[in-house]
Amino acid sequence: MPVRSRSTLKDRVLLTAALRSRGGEPSRPTTLGPDILNHADFGMLAALKVEDACWIGKGAAKDYELWLLAGDGSWACLDATASLVRQHGSRRLWDELESAHDLWRRFGEPRRDRFGLSVARGGRHVFWLDSPDNPLWVQGP
Numbered sequence: 001m002p003v004r005s006r007s008t009l010k011d012r013v014l015l016t017a018a019l020r021s022r023g024g025e026p027s028r029p030t031t032l033g034p035d036i037l038n039h040a041d042f043g044m045l046a047a048l049k050v051e052d053a054c055w056i057g058k059g060a061a062k063d064y065e066l067w068l069l070a071g072d073g074s075w076a077c078l079d080a081t082a083s084l085v086r087q088h089g090s091r092r093l094w095d096e097l098e099s100a101h102d103l104w105r106r107f108g109e110p111r112r113d114r115f116g117l118s119v120a121r122g123g124r125h126v127f128w129l130d131s132p133d134n135p136l137w138v139q140g141p
Helices: 008-021 040-049 093-106
Strands: 053-058 065-070 075-079 084-088 115-119 125-129 135-139
Touching: 008 053, 008 065, 008 075, 040 093, 040 115, 065 093, 075 093, 084 093
Parallel strands: none
Antiparallel strands: 053 065, 065 075, 075 084, 115 125, 125 135
C-alpha cells in the first residue's frame, strides 16, 4: 500500500506525528496479521480500498508493530505479538483494512489480475471483478 510510489520521507513524518500523538482508542483484538499487506493479491486491493494511506513496519520480531498512516493524522497500530490494534483520528484505518479483507474473502480471494478499472465521465472510477459487468465499488466524484 499504496499503489503508486510514495515518499518514504513523508511516511516517516506521518509515523513521527503518530508516535507523538499519544492518543488512540483502547486496543482491540484483530485476526489480521502483520504480513497481510505483503500478500500480493490482497495488498493491491487494500491499496485501492484504504485510500491515501501508507504502512510502515517497525521493530524486531518480538515487538513488531505495523502502522497504517493517513495524511489527516489518522493512524492504526497493530501490536503483532498480542494481535491487538489501536486506532486514532477521524478515519478508522484498521477497520477499513478489515472491511477490504472481508470483501476480498467474500469474492473468493481473487488474484489481482482479475480486477479491472473503468473510468466513467466526470472522473468516477468503477472497480470490477472479471468483467465491467461485475462492478464492485465506485470511487470519485
